[in-house]
Amino acid sequence: MGRADARRARQGNARRAKPKQRKPKQDKSFIRRLFSWKKILGAVLGVILLGMLGFLGLYLYVDIPKTSNQDAAKQSNVFQYADGKIIARDGTVNRETVPLAKIPKEVQNTFVAAENKTFYHDSGVDLWGTARGILNTLMGHGKQGGSTITQQYVKNYYLTSEQTVTRKLQEIVISLKVDDKLSKKQILEGYINTSYYGRGAYGIQAAAQAYYRKDVEKLSVSEGxxxxxxxxxxxxxxxxxxxxxxxxxxxxxxxxTLNNMVEMHWLSPSKRAKQTFDSAVPKPPKPLPGVTGQKSYLIDEAKRELFAQGVDEKQFEAGGWTVTLGIDRKKQQALEKSVKHRLLDDLDAKQRKDDANAQLGAASVDPKTGHIVALYGGEGPPKHYRNNATREDYQAASTFKPLILASAMESGAKTQDGVPITPATIYSGHNRRPVVNSTKPFAPPNEDEHDYGNISVQTATNNSVNAVFAQMGADVGLGEIKKTAVSLGLNGERMDVQPAMTLGTMGASPLQMAGAYATLDNHGKKVTPTIVTSATHGEEKLRLRDPIGGQVLSQRTADTVTSVLTGVVNDGTASQAVKNTAYEAAGKTGTSDDDKSAWFVGYTPKLVTAVGMFGESPNGGAQVTLKGTGGGGRVNGGGYPAQVWADYTQAALGGRTGDKFQLNTDQGAWAAPTAVPTPSNTPSATPTPSTSPSETPSHSPTPTGTPTETGRPTGRPTDPTPTNTGFPDGGTTGGDTTDGGTTTGGDTTGGTSRGPGGGNGKGGLTDFN
Known part of the structure; x- marks a missing residue:
């Protein structure tokens, strides 16, 4: 065998060698056997199949209802006074169905653009939006998720507004059938005519009248x-x-909505550019049929309150409700009579054009229950539609100042010299004194440019001295003041945190101010004025929020501010209007820039009432000055507002005039202080050098003596401000009086000595704001 043969033999033996053995297959894991892709796919397909079969069954089972829902048979809503006497019945269904052809095409398109751009091409159901809505319902997130116009029409006409999965599934099935049975024009017509637009208006014709007082065919695209x-x-x-x-x-x-119309080529870009929202602003609401005057204001406020507490507006307008208000008929009549007697009888718009600008709003609250017992919103429709008692567009003016003091005491604020702020703390009342450590330069004038010199917080409150409260605002902190004001019920959205807020530049309503002062009267426990005391629908009684909340101010703070405000009534800017009253009271006046609003918010131990007077042009409703109203000059808070308040309070209290404040404080005008107020060596109110003569008095020594306190007399409460001859500005003890005090003036309206009042002998103030 040659070498070649031997090599071939070796290679053949190698090929015949025993092959390598393969490793045996390992068993699949339990997880992989349980969740194989085939099984997962089969499960998914099975669920889809079951869902399709279930929906098919539902589709075959559910049919289009033969009749409309229960809203077609509406009932009356009954509103009644606290004693059960009926105020009004709201039982007329405000709806008039109109054919689609009567509605301008552009107005029709606004509804499609706003709610369902694909309306003309879809099957009547938005599956993704509906699924989202069902998921939100199951998760308890309430009314969320998208619906087509067809779905909304089905809900309006055939179903109810309840948020359940069953109702949503019914809506889907019926919508598919309705879309198959009716034309898109029929569905759109039904939707526009069955929808609720507010103001008691069902359908577009009623809405056109309610908002624009015109028929539907005259609506513009902006209005639509x-x-x-x-x-x-x-x-x-x-x-x-x-x-x-x-x-x-x-x-x-x-x-x-308008931009969507451009996108859908239903409105040209040039015509869209010409649309302004001003042309779409609606007119004020009209009263309910047969309801005029104050009744319309009472009912509107009751509805607003119910809707704010979660009552479905459409369900309420369907009727069947009995709503009891906290309005006391006798107090309501007394308030209306006082407004007529103290203001309206004094006006003559035919002889004095300024008299046509005067508007008045008032709200009276029981501080123990929080119930609104009387409310005056104006002369009432058709003379005046807007409720003056709840409007927030006029400045609160100096009625805001007590809230600054409350914030100072509650937060433990101190002056620039580290002296705690109390009613006895001494501040500078110099006119146009620059505020120290202000967020921006600020030196507000006092009323009539009056210079008070160094005075106590009590005196500053009595006379509403702007210079003192502007500095106090910087000492407390504007953010802290806003926090306090919001906790007392004022609207934070209307409160610009700027130095001028210390003068009450924010908008507020008489109802809000009544609530804030009611909280002071209630020893710091929050009072949210409430007009509805009971609301029932059939056997169901609505659970209402408690008007009395928790402690938002300490009792000592609230009671001290109340004590201070008794000085305003007894010896300050409101004393002339209420000096002959037979009850113990506290309160604060206010007059805004350019005399556009004038206020008095006052209270007794049993009743809190805020009266606001507003200058409003009868032509367009713009804010105007009140100067000249009633044939006089300026209208101040101590004038008409305080007079209405005093007259009404006397009548409303009746035999309860002997009630006394039970205050936990030893400060302010109500109670004799237990300690002598001592100004710091360099008061927070030390004027910043200025070229203004009023800022550089000829006699400006630092107070050297400790002011002495006058004891509390047995008669009317007095200002605890010390009698002192060591304050700047010369003179002896006063001068800031309405009668022009000279050497013994004091800070009163009659000229009797009461404490350090600026002492320059000028006097002659006609109003202290």
């Missing part, structure tokens, strides 16, 4: 866009009563 925008939140988006946030949202919704 506003009505279409309303459907998302009728009460929140009603321009007349909307909050600043509500107004912002409805304007955004209006613009969104």
């Amino acid at each position: 866009a506003y009505l279409a925008s309303l459907l998302q939140a009728p009460s929140q988006y009603d321009w007349t009563s909307a909050t600043p946030t509500g107004r912002k949202l409805v304007k955004q919704r209006w613009a969104y």
Whole structure:
């Protein structure tokens, strides 16, 4: 065998060698056997199949209802006084169905653009939006998720507004069948005519009358866009009563609607550019049929309150409710009579054009229950639609100052010299004194440019001295003051945190101010004025929020501020109007810039009433001055507002005039202080050098003596401000009086000595704000 043969033999033997053995297959894990992709796919397909079979069964089982829902048979709503006497019945259904052809095409398109751009092409159901809505319902997130116009029409006409999965599934099935049975025009017509627009208006014709006082065929595209925008939140988006946030949202919704119309080629860009929201702003609401005067204000406020507490607006307008108000008929009549006697009888718009500008609003609250017992909103529709008692567009002026003092005491604030702020703390009342450590330069004038010199906080409150409270605002901190004001019920959205806020430049309503002062009267426990005391629907009784809340101010702070405010009534800016009253009272006047608003907010141990007087042009409603009203000069808080308050309070209290404040304090005008107030060596109020003569008095020594206190007399409470001859500005003890004090003036309206009042012998103030 040659070498070649031997090599081939070796290679053949190698090929015949025993092959390598393969490793045996390992068993699959339990998880992989349980969740194989085939099984997962089969499970998913099975669920889909079951869902399809279930939906098919539901589709075959559920049919289009033969009749409309229960809203078609509406009932009356009954409103009644606290004693059960009926105020009014709201039983007329405000709806008039109109054919689609009567609605301008552009107005029709606003509803499609706002709610469902794909309406003309979809199957009547938005599956993704509906699924989202069902998920939100199951998660308890309430009314969320998208619906087509067809779905909303089905809900309006056939179903109810309840938020359940069953109702949502019914809506899907019926919507598919309705879309198959009816034309898109029929569905759109039904939707526009069955939707609720607020103001008791069902359907677009009623809405056109309620908001624009015109028939539907005369609506513009801007007006149509506003009505279409309303459907998302009728009460929140009603321009007349909307909050600043509500107004912002409805304007955004209006613009969104018109922009969608451009996108869908239903409105040209040039015509869109010409649309302004001003042309879409609605007119004030009209009263309910047969309801005029104060009744319309009472009912509107009751509705607003119920809707704010979660009552579905559409369900309420369907009727069947009995609503009891806390309004005391006798007090309501007394308030209306006092306004007529003390203000309206004094006005003559035919002889004096300024008299036509005067508007008055008032709210009276029981501080123990929080119930609104009387409310005056104006002369009432058709003379005046807007409720003056709840409007927030006029400045609160100096009625805000007690809240600054409350914030100072509650937060333990100190002056620039580290002296705790109390009613006895000495501040500078120099006119136009620059505020120390202000967030921006600020040197406000006092009323009539009056210079008070160094005075106590009590005296400054009595005479509403701007210079003192401007500095106190910087000492306390503007943010802290806003926090206190909001806790007492004022609207933080209307409060610009600027130095001028210390003068009450924020908007506030008489009702809000009544609530803030009621909290003071209630020893610091929060009072939220409430007009509805009971609301029932059939056998169901609505659970209402308690008007009395927790402690937002300490009792000592609240009672001290009350004590201070007795000085305003007895010896300050309101004393002339209420000097002959037979009851113990506290309160504060206020007059805003250019005399556009004048206020008095006062209270007794049993009753809190805020009276606001506003200058409003009868032509367009713009804010105007009150000067010249009644044939006089300026209108101040101590004038008409305090007079109305005093007259009403006397009548409302009746035989309860002997009630006394039970205050836990030893400070202020109500109680004799137990300690002598001692100004610091360099008072917080030390004037900053200025070229103004009033800022550089000829006699400006630092107070050297400790002021002495006058004891509390047995008669009317007095200002505890010390009698002192060592304060700047010369003179002896006063001068800031309405009668022109000279050497013995004092800070009173009659000229009797009461404490360190600026002492320059000028006097002659006609009003102290």
